[in-house]
Amino acid sequence: MLTTQKRKFALALMSGKNKTASAIAAGYSAKTARVKGSQLAKDPEVLAFIARKQCETVEVDEVPVYRQKKSEQEV
Template identity: 55%
Template structure:
């Protein structure tokens, strides 16, 4: 499996000298689960390969700078604060394809860009069928009523001689 954007940001933060927990926070994982996520990610085969290669930020995926890897310590000593991610330039594409690429880790996008794509995709890709459940069931019944198990055709009408 390929190295996703979050995993890559985690690995880059570890290479930059952060601890596993701080690197997980910098990559976008929740501060509550960052320790467990950092421990899990260090054992991930893709992240291990990336770390063993020592790949630096120059070898990142295209547009991989969605998160700044410089968290600031808080005054009260709590979790590190990440700076807001800047807009990631994305070439013009179909919104559904963009969402697929983000989900598969091929493209990095900010949360705002993903939400905008989700809102826009409903206008370009309507749901399958405009009818409701009842219309679908009625159509399915018509299709099932044809063929071998359907109602037999009406018998031919007999016409009596001379009468109308």
């Protein structure tokens, strides 16, 4: 089960933060953030969540490109 902290970690990691900073952003203590970040980066639930979000991003990004090409054809 993907916990709120795991979700926050994954979103922080996707935003470009490193593993340690992502763990801190998710609410883990600074003392354990380095180890926890490394563990979470390998967690199957976290990896699956990131993969799903990346697929959603690709699908959303394709729509504006299609519309842009259509607009260029009308000009």
